[in-house]
Amino acid sequence: MRCCGAGGAVSRTRTTRARNMRLFPKIGQSICADDEEAMLTLIEDTSAGPHGLLVPPCDPTMYRLRGAGCAHASCHDNFHRALARKGIRLGRTPSSICLFQNIIVDEAGAVAIGVNTSKAGDRLTFRIDRDLVLVISACPNDVFKRPPLQPTDLEITIDTAEAG
Template sequence: MQTIKLSARTSTAVRVARGGALEVINTHGSQVVDTWAVLQSDPEHGLSMEHTRAIHGRVYVRAGDVLFDDRRQPLLAITADTSPGIHDTLIPACSAARYRELGYQGEHDNCSANYCLALTSVGLPVPVRTPGPLNLFMNVPVDVDGSFKFSAPVSRPGDSVLLEALEDVVIILSACPQDMVPVNGESQEPQDAEIRVYEPVERIQTRNS
């Protein structure tokens, strides 16, 4: 097992072999982690929230769900989730434009830039557009009239989500830097998270133990 500290406001990219898994641990309970995945063999194709929503017929994902790529092929599976299960699939990664809209003057850390930095760090090309992420632990309640709001996470310190790789993938993660609306808690203070990466053989041993 490999353990990675995902520092607040930063990103990382991790290669995970088919049959392996990656666990995202919300150390402080309030941190949103934007999550993407692309195929190692063909990084132009990756995790698609649009297709995943359409296949499951709902806007929320939960333990037991398969997550699909842009060709509707299985890419990841949520094999465990110790949190209340509130994760967002609707909201795009925050960007420089988003912070300008919120009134921020100057350059602000953002998940779109973090996505590009993470891809570059492992030698993968940067796409023209940032795909929609799976926003782990992000709480965006949707009302019956279709309206939504940005609320503080309901996850607790130590809650985690386990993602199993159904193909050889690169998983990209960003500890969201949002500090102008309460998606990272009422304090609006981004925090660290912890990542654990499991090799396929470790997963086999765990299932057989």
């Protein structure tokens, strides 16, 4: 998941981590933009977590370096294709907001993707804090044959009810 807001602002994971002093926001904390303003605020998380803000989106270069060729589908390309359908072109790709991804940082500081701990029915609820375009991509990564990659269906619900 990545966000684009008015004026070309995009979600920025390093700003989000620094502002919240956490690897992923807890209830009441926000996903922030590169202009330092909140884009989404986490209202509810029924999962065991964790979620990740450390892994970049897969892209053609990553696949090429791992022998899959440049034509492999990627989160990077999915993001830009989705924006293009809305007439939006960005010169950069924001970092991924990896929901339900078990990012592990060990004592030595090494980062790994662990086995997913979410289960059917787990959900996150965000409040949208500004006008934005939200792009959600099911990661097409089929190159890394390891147990943590367990893609499952994801249901997205957007409640447009006005507060008040």
